[in-house]
Amino acid sequence: MDCKVLPTIPGTCNPDKCMEYCQHRISGTSVGECVSDGCQCTYCGIPPSGRRN
Numbered sequence: 016m017d018c019k020v021l022p023t024i025p026g027t028c029n030p031d032k033c034m035e036y037c038q039h040r041i042s043g044t045s046v047g048e049c050v051s052d053g054c055q056c057t058y059c060g061i062p063p064s065g066r067r068n
Contacts, residue, residue, distance in 0.1 A: 029049075030049050032054075034047040036054060
């Protein structure tokens, strides 16, 4: 599976809010984690918005 790390969202990071933001904006399977300069989202595979059923 191909995983992608998105650009960091700068600012103060709250782990719960970061995870919630990434899951809401990308997909429920994405992961948000705090890094030194903000919140970073990672997802594997194609995000749901890019798929057609």
